[in-house]
Amino acid sequence: MLITLAGPIGSGKTVLTGILAEELGARAVFEPVDDNPVIDDFYRGNAIADARRAAGEADARNPYAFLMQVYLLNRRFAAIKRARERERETGQDTILDRSIYEDRVFMGMNHDRGNVSEVEWETYNALFANMMEDLEGAPYRKSPDLMVLIRVSFATMMRHIRKRGRPFEQPEVDPGLEDYYRDLLRHYDQWEQEYDASPLLVIDGDHEDFEGNPADRAEVVARVREALAKVG
Numbered sequence: 001m002l003i004t005l006a007g008p009i010g011s012g013k014t015v016l017t018g019i020l021a022e023e024l025g026a027r028a029v030f031e032p033v034d035d036n037p038v039i040d041d042f043y044r045g046n047a048i049a050d051a052r053r054a055a056g057e058a059d060a061r062n063p064y065a066f067l068m069q070v071y072l073l074n075r076r077f078a079a080i081k082r083a084r085e086r087e088r089e090t091g092q093d094t095i096l097d098r099s100i101y102e103d104r105v106f107m108g109m110n111h112d113r114g115n116v117s118e119v120e121w122e123t124y125n126a127l128f129a130n131m132m133e134d135l136e137g138a139p140y141r142k143s144p145d146l147m148v149l150i151r152v153s154f155a156t157m158m159r160h161i162r163k164r165g166r167p168f169e170q171p172e173v174d175p176g177l178e179d180y181y182r183d184l185l186r187h188y189d190q191w192e193q194e195y196d197a198s199p200l201l202v203i204d205g206d207h208e209d210f211e212g213n214p215a216d217r218a219e220v221v222a223r224v225r226e227a228l229a230k231v232g
Contacts, residue, residue: 001024001026001087001093001094001145001146001228002080002083002084002087002093002094002095002096002144002145003020003024003026003093003094003095003096003144003145003146003147003148003224003228004080004095004096004098004099004101004144004146004147004148004198005017005095005096005097005098005099005147005148005149005150006098006099006101006102006147006148006149006150006191006195007149007150007151007152007188007205008152008157008181008184008185008188009157009161009169009181009184010152010156010157010158010159010160010161010164010169011150011151011152011156011157011160011205012150012152012160012205012210012211013097013098013150014030014097015210015211016097016148016150016203016210016211016220017029017030017095017096017097019210019211019217019220019221020095020148020221020224021095023221024093024095024221024224024225025093026092026093026094026095027086027092027093027094027095028094028095028097029079029083029094029095029096029097030097031075031076031079031096031097031098036071037071038064038067038068038071039068039168040168041064041067041068042062042064042065042067042068043168043169043174044064045062045063045064045065045068045115046062046115046174046176046177046180047174047176048062048063049061049062049113049114049115050176053114060114060115061114061115061116061117062110062115062116065110065115065116065120066110066116066117066120066123066124069103069106069107069110069116069124070124070127072103072106073100073103073107073124073127073128073131076098076099076100076103077100077131079096079099079100080096080099080100080135080144081135083096096144099144099147100131100135101144101147101195101197102191103128104125104128104191105184105187105188105191106184106187107121107124107128108187109183109184109187112183112187113180113183143197143198144197144198145198145199145228145231146198146199146200146201146224146227146228146231147195147197147198147199147200147201148200148201148203148224148227149188149192149195149200149201149202149203150203150205151188151192151202151203151204151205151206152185152205152206153185153206154181154182154185155206156205156206157181157185158171158181161181198231199227199230199231201223201224201227203220203223208220
């Protein structure tokens, strides 16, 4: 069994991954944040792009956006392959707190915001398509058995972002992030409508407090079990 979590920044993916791993007896695989060598440059690049736009410059790209997205795409491609290989070798179920299937959300948003060039966008799409072909053509299926999307409002998203306190994520540090986060939520709405790689279960992160409310936690876990039962 391979479950992948999806959701915007601050939706609670890491928390729910840990809960599901504990309840289902699965191995949790968390996406590292502290060892990302590009993330500081990427957020600094967002500020550079905003300043260029404010100055009316024609080229207002984030100079690190393409590097950031290719770095993450490669990492997540490797993660989903390792998860399926480990499952095949050990029989152990795996839960990923983010997967390759969301990557085009962020790259698409960077393209829409003018942070990447057309050549970078086309190159990324060709690379993503090649990776998807490899996943589909593998001797054993690597797509998830279930995708769990945590849908949240802007208010809930910001509350979680402030609670975990990563400086580079705070709008008080970079005022342009507030618009970036609102844009991200819009792109996730579109992604939800288009996702078709596996069954999709949507969790209401505004009203289902799986972290702080035991009843909500039990309800979410029960819904995941039910969704897994439907896919066998």
